[in-house]
Amino acid sequence: MEVGVERLFIGAGCNRIVNNVSWGASDLLSFGAQNAVAIFCPKTAQIVTTLPGHKAYVNCTHWLPSSKFAFKAKHLERHYLLSGDADGIIFLWEFSLADKKWKNVLQVPETHKKGVTCISAIMVSHTDAIFASTSSDGAVNVWELILPSSSGGECKLSCLDSVFVGRKPMVALSLAELPGNQGHLALAMGGLDNKIHIYSGERTGKFVHACELKGHTDWIRSLDFSLPLNTNGETSNILLVSSSQDKGIRIWKMMALHENDKKEETTLASYIKGPIFSSGSSSYQISLESLLIGHEDWVYSVEWQPPQSSLVDGTQFYQPQSILSASMDKTMMIWQPEKTTGIWMNMVTVGELSHCALGFYGGHWSPNGNSILAHGYGGSFHLWRNVGTDFEDWKPQKVPSGHFAEVSDISWARGGEYLLSVSHDQTSRIFSRWCDESSLEDGDAWHEIARPQVHGHDINCVTIIRGKGNHRFVSGAEEKVARVFEAPLSFLNTLNHATSHGSTLADDLPSNMQILGANMSALGLSQKPIYVQASPESSERKNNEGVDTLETIPEAVPVALTEAPIEEQLAYNTLWPESHKLYGHGNELFSVCCDQEGKLVASSCKAQSASVAEIWLWQVGSWKAIGRLHSHSLTVTQLEFSHDNNFLLSVSRDRHFSIFAIKQTGADEISHQLVIKQDAHKRIIWACSWNPFAHEFATGSRDKTVKIWELQNGSSVKLLMTLPMFKSSVTALSWLGIDRMRNHGLLAVGMENGLIELWSFSNTKTENGNVGVPNAALVVRFDPFMCHVSAVQRLRWRNGEKSEDCKGMQLASCGADHCVRIFQVDF
Template sequence: MGSKSDGVEAKVERVFIGAGCNRVVNNVSWGACDLVSFGAQNALAIFCPKIAQILTTLPGHKASVNCTYWLPNSKFAFKAKDMERHFLLSGDADGVIILWEFSTGDKKWRHVLQVPQPHKKGVTCITGILMSTKDAMFASSSSDGTVNIWDLVFPSSSEGDRKLSCVESLSIGPKTMVTLSLTELPGNSGHLVLAMGGLDNKIHLYCGQRSGKFVLACQLKEHTDWIRSLDFSFPVDGDGETCILLVSSSQDKGIRIWKITSRDVLANDNKSEISLISYIKGPVFYAGSSSYQISMESLLIGHEDWVYSVAWQPPLMSKENECYQPQSLLSASMDKTMMIWKPEKTTGIWINVVTVGELSHCALGFYGGHWNPSGDAILAHGYGGSFHLWKDVGVTSGDWKPQKVPSGHFAPVSDIVWAKGQEYVLSVSHDQTSRIFSPWAEKSSLDDLGNWHEIARPQVHGHDINCVTFIEGKGNHRFVSGADEKVSRVFEAPLSFLKTLNHAASLGSSFFDELKGDVQILGANMSALGLSQKPIYTQVAPETNDKNTNDGLDTLETIPEAVPVEFTEPPIEEQLSWHTLWPESHKLYGHGNELYSLCCDHKGKLVASSCKAQSASVAEIWLWQVGSWKSVGRLHSHSLTVTQMEFSRDDDFLLAVSRDRHFTVFSIKEHGPDEVSYELVTRQEAHKRIIWACSWNPFGHEFATGSRDKTVKVWGLENGSSVKLLLTLPPFKSSVTALSWMGISRQRNNGLLAVGMESGLIELWSLSHKSGDAATAACAVQFDPYMCHVSPVHRLKWKTPEKSKDSSGMQLASCGDDHCVRVFKVDLV
């Protein structure tokens, strides 16, 4: 080990996070601070709708996050103007609930506490009510058949302790409750009412006080299928009485509005009169000395599928500085639409006044809809882990337009790679898509890095995609991907993507002059099974008068719905999923099992592939010649799956590491078109457990290997014939799952090794090795856990800096099990 002074130190900034939303119903919450929270696997992600960027992810959950809830959320924004600290609750599939604190002043997050008495099974819903700026109550339901109610007192200062007490634990029985809503009853009774609904098709109302003692008040049995969403309004004035409204939605496709009115208990009331009133108007229930009448106000029919969520528009402040509850409802359904409902002024009949939605083939509907605090924007999250945001941009109102939102994968991200020209990163995932993320050079942005967005979805597949690599191509935009099938597929960038990239990166008109005449493919069409993507050609007009010259080609006339589009601003979800596909040009057959890893040499001419293997015959590495796509080699050395491969920077050697705990180095020589010779240089057992990762030194023939045994070893290839162990880094706290080596100075042969771990953490190590001297290593930086992944890191890739002496502003891309793609900026200090 060298001393710290031998190495370099580095400073790290977060540039970008891309992630999709977990596909569960109560996963999203819009806070009074105008930030949106959602679960991305076991990370709690926060995004800012104004800039359409994910700001951070919060580590803490060991299981997938099922639900999030802001205290205060957008519903209580009118009460929260003076609050300097906002709180966020998140519940996961293990039953754990965590409370977080967000300081609006310095924008810092703090893990406050884990709620005691976790549920025994997954949390299905969290709801809350802000009693004042100093205290709140919240309730949580779980598939273990319980509903817990908590009283939370906020501290007077940031250093103070929060007081949290469980005031009630209700045992509901075998039928799980999946939605809750909590409010204060009208009148100054100090009583609360908790509505819950779920798998028994009934709405259950429980009454109690802040001290607890919640008892079942009544049940509403009008719905004919599972209750999916409930929401109480704030007090509403009507007919000289104060009432609250409860809205419910169900899998029976209907929405019902219930009115709860306080009624004076007359001394001479007897049971027969009450039962008669109940029969006519609806049930009556008691809370303390008051009684309340429930009547069904309206039945709203308009959706064609399950209605997953309903929500009242948040209260607004009038010019007289008084709070009032707008009569406006938002519903979201699996029929791919969201609707806003309002009562007609003359008749009072509730009608649908706004409908927005996705009409694309691939969306499977919306899991939830949410208002922003001011009521002029609505957000849906969908089956594909995607967000959909509309804003009312009209001068008066009623002109709802789609807005940019963050996007990303909704399953583990298995591989990531920078484009040959370093303009963007391409990631592939078990959500069966590949996605391109790029900085978009916005004129209004002062940040030279630009805001990153997803600009294309080249492959939408029918299998989980495991690996990807870029190869030589026209304009250097061509890649090979491998999935849970035995075939590698080759994709080429169409003209529509190159034009979009030109807008994103502001590459200038010269970018196209080189491509003119080369790229005849405008875009791609998806097949019915989501496997092969057929090209759509630009209409070439041959010098002939025959009108049928285009027969046999897919033309724009024949497939109007799949028109490839050139985007001048970042595309939204519907455009990404339908208009940004790349055509598939070749398939590579040969492997006997699912593809596991791919790599390409630095010239982009030779591709190596491996598949999942339990025997030596299947664990062979295949070499493919780019262009002819002939198999030019089958390399035998491993007995189990080859987990990663990489060519040395001069392309003379291929390094492979495997589950069999060995690494192998092959010498590779190209003799001409389709002629490649290869020879096994060495095969060596390197670690005590599976080797997950490897990476070459860009300046020499040293390489690093990282293993499940929590070690990283640095090796030197001497005279092209033998390998010597140069250095073993101190043991890490977690299995090493990803490595990437970045060269800093060729003269001193030093560099930065990025190490990604199973815990999600990332460290940078400064390595140095001069000929004749011992190799030295020092930890340059440990990434802040709030910046890192919260699950295993699958791949790390450095962006090769431009050919200049200045190595500041290097960028590192990473991907992991937490559905996230991340980009970091690294500056040497």
């Protein structure tokens, strides 16, 4: 059986750490998402790929050439990327522009003893880069990297120097070539001792401490050298911008001294101007040029606008006098000197409207200087583009989004219109195709269109209720209560927009829908409905209060979205109201599932004893508890109803699986009985999945095996086969039916190492009803570059069965690497 797999979508948030994002001359952005390096394209607002290899959190990434050196990158066929992680390891990646392929070129040999905190680099020529890295181990390493001039050549890496800075480590770096002095470099570093240290060195080696700049009164957070400034045809000075937790930004001028200046060196006036140091045959003086005050909180990053080509011939480049700063006060500012006075002023401010950003960790310029991007505390991106022609007009743009912690569970809408995911970042998110004729040539792209639940607990499990009626889901978190949510009118209208082509959703819209959206209560646990007709008194009363205390939560403004939303809209305005709470479990909820008709929900919680490990059954609609099933002695890790709803399968940490027969006895009554309990694996059983065509099911365990069983006559179980041992623990399974006549299906297997495999299974019965020989074969192993880099938590086919005419199916997966992925599987 021939199967092709391609990546449709990746949703992931950015690691919440400074220096994590870099904008390359290739016009792609890199960032760390757990242990992966993720690459996103700002034009399509999609994450294009993730790079596997790091074994620890990715702390920082840096493009060679970055947007700062885009003017030197016109003819490059290959771009490079450095990434450093929390174990102190730095990788170099190569990206080929022609075939869009990535490869891991090398690991920097001398690793830091602790996590890498900052990487900074300059391109000295087309093939020669110098980069420096800092770490919390107190060392700053400087390397020279010679890039291959032709394809297939080797990258040559040599260590120029390693500077030990003592017990107070450095967290910010910037490198520059000294003006008018070939081959001499300046390295600025700043950190926990509130001073900026300037080191000077040569291309060939040792860096010596030249001087230190005092002025900041708190940690230095970011440093950036400009390119040499052209004055009267001579390049004699460069500027250094620094930012700190003291909320201030300082601009320092580094000026080359001429022979006649040096005679004055000993006078008092020269010391007022600032410290002097020499490198080779030249001397330089550093003086404070300007102090920029405007941010109200720590300034995490400052960056010069990348050099732009002059209008005359396009080959001359100049450094624009323009600085971008990003701060914990939720704003980014662009600073420029005023035309007449030359005083540096804040010309543009973006971002303060959002109540949800909780501060920005860094800001970056696009190579052409017309876009700026911030990444924030919520793992989110915020992108503004200057769309004005005669005057500046900065407008927010679409960006990719996703969870910023482990994604614990996913569930498809009953018609497959969207995918719902829940995570330990305490949010649930809905991803859907967005039909947007204007922006994309290649069809629809997937986007996050709603964030129905924003909660005070890590969310562990979710299931969407099947069957007729409004969209509903049940989620379970690190609390003993399961919560039921219903889609409000604003979401149904948004979904209509998103899937507008040939959609039949409009027929499902309830005519008497009263709830427009939802608001968060002050303590952030329950989401209260907002009704279509709000009473005027309540709004008047709110206006009169006018007191902004810490307890008040911004009022949500639910509206039907007509284009894919940005972070500010998602964070508050797309909540769903909570309709019920299901009380009963003794511990934090762990797994939940719904039957095929949307009549029953089963749930389980974390358990160390048999009395707590019971499975509760709830009736959809009345939400009464109508059954408690006893069998296991430890946490039930996954539950699934059979395709005909007659059986409920559960697997547990106690290494057993159980099957319960479920029968409807009356309108509100069911009977349930334990049919079988079997010791199945040597270690925890993490996953199970029924065959959609028969009473066969698969179990997957930490013992690295997948076993396929058959339930016979509803009373006994037979082991049909055990698949060959996998390389890693099996953590997720999902069975897709392909051909009912031949009982032929595909089993997706997800592992703890992040990899996914598809196995084909068939078990044809002979004429007289005797069981044929079951057989299973590996169909495809997903390319590691498409897979997760940590444990796969859940796999879900978009529909349980493939219809006759469709050529392909979608498989969704979520993982501990913060990613939600959707694959197109073509037969």
